[in-house]
Amino acid sequence: MNKNSRAEGAGFPVYQSRLPLSNATVTMVADLLRGRMKAIGSRWRKLPAGRIAVIVLAVLRHDQRLSDMAGGYGVSASTVRRWVLEVIGLLAARAPRLDRALHAITRSGGEVVLIDGTLVRTRRRTGRQNRRNYSGKHKAHGLLFLAVTDERGNLLWISAAKPGRALDLTAARHNKICAKLRAAGLGAIGDLGFTALDDDPDNPVIITGKRAARRKPLTSAQKEANKLISRERAANEHGFADLKNWRILTKVRMNATHATTLLRSLLVLTRAEITR
Structure with a gap:
């Protein structure tokens, strides 16, 4: 934890922690989201694509609870869950056969x-x-x-x-x-x-x-x-x-039905982070 701060308009303190991932990985996820929004004609989201990418990666990397992440960014837990499922679906589609x-x-x-x-x-x-x-x-x-x-x-x-x-x-x-x-x-x-x-x-x-x-x-x-x-x-x-x-x-x-999608999305992220 780096420091305590207060979210705008909220009476509860939130904490910040370092996400040990490269900027290239965050940019890759954000670009996938922007492409998805353009493909479906979505002109607006509660947060920009880059911030959504950071939230989803924090959930995947640190196993942050959805309600904790939602409270820190002023959105609902169901919204964060929808973002997570959307991102892992986009990433899993890039996993090789x-x-x-x-x-x-x-x-x-x-x-x-x-x-x-x-x-x-x-x-x-x-x-x-x-x-x-x-x-x-x-x-x-x-x-x-x-x-x-x-x-x-x-x-x-x-x-x-x-x-x-x-x-x-x-x-x-x-x-x-x-x-x-x-x-x-x-x-x-x-x-x-x-x-x-x-x-x-x-x-x-x-x-x-x-x-x-x-x-x-x-x-x-x-x-x-x-x-x-x-x-x-x-x-x-x-x-x-x-x-x-x-x-x-x-x-x-x-849900176990999403487990395959989750593992294959993490495969893509791992390959993006680690190349021996």
Whole structure:
């Protein structure tokens, strides 16, 4: 917090905090809003596009409550919610599809990508959604997402949301990862959650480690191979860390139907902020 001040016409103090984002990112979001307003013929908003961009980015980056942001700027919480949904929709439309992202890596001379899954925690759901979104692995409610990064850990693609109880293997098969990798002429490195994903063991396109069976422990060579694969996969974890710097992902409180749009919009913002 930098300093306390009073909002015009209000009797409550508001605080200011630094938004750790580049001016280019704020300008990109503001330009998207201006283009949207021009396309729909909207001549007036409660606040200018640049200020709306800052409000939405503050909500995404710091997980600010909508009512807190609304009170500081003299608008309603429903207005801020509408701005957030509008902006994440505009950003998500710029997220690359999997096949295009893979072919871009091929054109740049890349040969391998990294793939992994992560659980984005959500509020506990009621009714039938309760058990579907519960992950026994993480002992928490959430939604499963797959992500593909390049060798340096730069995010390339985010999958649609799957229930928290789903497996990485199931989500990868649903998205036809192997077929799209072969079409792009690329290989992939994944963790043990993707074991047996590739249906062509003689010409595998996804490399994973080896699992130890109950009565068949791993050999020294297999253990060393697992260490090498884990070392190569470390960059993928950096990509997830960059994504989860957006604190709204600490626990997603918005409707789960918007979760895919939210993750893909954050992918675009992360790519704009971080280029290794």
